[in-house]
Amino acid sequence: MALADGSWMVGDHLVADIGGERATGPRTIWVDQGTWPGHDHDADHAVTDVLQALEILHAER
Template sequence: GLNLTDGGWMIGDNPAADIGGGHMAGLRTIWVRGRPWPDLLPAPHRTVDDVTDAITILLNERQ
């Protein structure tokens, strides 16, 4: 029920498709480590080791 102009998150493990795409859509991004990070992409807003950590970030943002 939220509008993307109010802010949103993109979570993923693919630097170009997930994080790069999230940046292009104006979203904050969380990268789940795993693949090497390409030098030419903007950095994610947050970096985590697993999806559980990403969920914790999202839950804390809503409070």
């Protein structure tokens, strides 16, 4: 699957949303709601709510 340059994945599931997308190319924002304590992540950004994710997306335009 080809993705457009500049694509993003915003998700709250560390494996399905972030891990899977890291393999396909878009940059990632993990909305960490405290459900994955002690797990490392390789998301480009980690936030605690969607408003913070929107701030990142707006800044990256």
